[in-house]
Amino acid sequence: MSASVAAPEGVGIEVAEQFADATQQRHAAQLGMWAWLLTELLLFAGLFLCAAVLHVTHPAAVARAARHLKVWIGAANTAVLICSSLTMTGAITASRHGWRRWMLRCLLATAALGTLFLLLKGFEYYQDYLEHMTPFLDRPYALAGEPATRLYIDLYFLTTALHALHLTTGVAILLGMTWIARKPRFLHRHQNWIEVYGLYWHFIDLIWIMVFTLIYVVPR
Template identity: 35%
Template sequence: MANHTLALRHQFDDVDQQKDASTFGMWLFLATEVLFFGGMFCCYTVYRSLYPAAFGAASNHLSVIWGGVSTAVLICSSYFMACSVNSAASGRKNALITYLVLTILFAATFLVIEMSEWHNLYTEGMMPGFNFTFHEGDFRHVQLFYCMYFSMTGLHASHVTVGIGILTVLLIRAARGVFSPQYHTPVEVSGLYWHFVDLVWIYLFPLYYLVARHVHAG
């Protein structure tokens, strides 16, 4: 039980209390993240209610298929993260390492798909500030849609990138045999962050790729 005593910091009564405190802290951070992204979702809601036709026209330039595929890829990544937590809690080191590698691979796949989508939009002239050549209908508000699309998916992609960094640190520590059934809080708490990133995408996908497709003028 060397790990057990080593892992317990002196300010806590026992391991359970320490673990609950860590989980609570992570959830507090995630609540601030909800509001961080929430401000942008609020902005989206306001502009979509003001310019539904332009948002519909803009949304039709995004691919439902690739949006769906990246959603599925991110859900796979989230599932492997959940399996990592399960393996860490039951003390299976090799399974933990395998699942962490799978989680990172799927996260990287998500980023590759997203970057190729951004590249397509750039070459089609739909990237405000860099290359925007779309001049049909209410093109100014189409530009607004794409400003928000790139800001929100960009903020999300930066969260994915940070997540890959965190997962890599976990992987190195897992390979060194730091985690045990008594001490695996970092895996669990990082898992919370990772699922949150998935959660944001669960809303970004329908709001940008799906809901506005059939909005017509008027």
């Protein structure tokens, strides 16, 4: 069973019977997402800690490795994801006011920016491949002289690939949700989906800012 109530922003939202109102339902959904995001943060925190330890114990080797990273691509991707956070915020705001058409446009813009990030990251990986920096391939490795240097490059690939996996999943979910949101009564039943997914997308953006700062910039 569900009851139709008016959200604070004026959108009539169907509330599950275990919740008193739409606000309580939204807060419960957000709490669940925050709990899961904290576990993901712990995963990335371990990688950041490894990078920090390498930087402290082998500063010269890490600096040598960091000079091979494409900072301009990392900076461009940072700008792309910051813009995607703005469009995601626009989608959340539009969903709260019941502006379904604007919400769909903002969701599609967010997906497009996420795809642009992945294309730039793929180009960066291709450049790394041409420079013989890609690990696990049967070919001469450009930074094989010092173990700490190679370890840092391996850590760079692991961290950025893990982030790219999260972003790819996010874009896929976003496109699926955009397709479902085309239905007229989507916001009355699933406005919480936009709220909760917005937390996930902002988390992806925040993690990348940390990756760019700690992996690309600080070691240089």
